[in-house]
Amino acid sequence: MVQYQPQLDRTFAALSDPTRREILQRLGRGSATISELAEPFGMSLTGCKKHVRVLEDAELVSTEKIGRSRRCALGPRRLQDAHDWIEGYRQMLDERLDRLDRFLHQSEGEER
Amino acid sequence: MVQYQPQLDRTFAALSDPTRREILQRLGRGSATISELAEPFGMSLTGCKKHVRVLEDAELVSTEKIGRSRRCALGPRRLQDAHDWIEGYRQMLDERLDRLDRFLHQSEGEER
Numbered sequence A, B: 001m002v003q004y005q006p007q008l009d010r011t012f013a014a015l016s017d018p019t020r021r022e023i024l025q026r027l028g029r030g031s032a033t034i035s036e037l038a039e040p041f042g043m044s045l046t047g048c049k050k051h052v053r054v055l056e057d058a059e060l061v062s063t064e065k066i067g068r069s070r071r072c073a074l075g076p077r078r079l080q081d082a083h084d085w086i087e088g089y090r091q092m093l094d095e096r097l098d099r100l101d102r103f104l105h106q107s108e109g110e111e112r
Helices: A006-015 A018-028 A034-041 A045-057 A080-111 B006-015 B018-028 B034-041 B045-057 B080-111
Strands: A061-066 A069-074 B061-066 B069-074
Touching: A006 A018, A006 A045, A006 A080, A006 B006, A006 B018, A018 A034, A018 A045, A018 A061, A018 A069, A018 B006, A018 B080, A034 A045, A034 A069, A045 A061, A045 A069, A080 B018, A080 B080, B006 B018, B006 B045, B006 B080, B018 B034, B018 B045, B018 B061, B018 B069, B034 B045, B034 B069, B045 B061, B045 B069
Parallel strands: none
Antiparallel strands: A061 A069, B061 B069
């Protein structure tokens, strides 16, 4: 019954950390090396690499080794899967409210 | 520089597991006890309780102890924070594409 969507699991897990969300925002302004990413956060290179690896596994970031440094850039994913899941959930909540609303109106009618 | 949004962290973390996403979908069809939730997944009660606790911490599910069982229902949250973050990210990607597009058109003009 459980729908396995490993890509969606990885997307939501990648977005569940504030530093990783900030890294994505930073890369939105242009590519950066691991050191350039780590510096404003006062983060160790090792810590930064770990975050970048999680983003890379979720295909949100791509990296390229250039000389002695690793350049990071945003991947092409538009978070369509996460977007669709959340939209589906919100729609389900709306439909529940509509049903409740109809039920309450119906009960009111019967009371008259 | 990192924006602490613990609620958003918990939301994305809660959604990063397929069983928890299915529990939310199931509760969308109506409230259920822990046993009723666990059964279709062939899950242990302990395992199910853990998932429900994560959803409760993210305020996506509310629970109420009734007699010997615990009844679970969807919380009122419409995932607005997660929705807004993802929309912001998609908009940022679109703006980057627009800039690239303008840049390419400009370069073409200069080549003529």
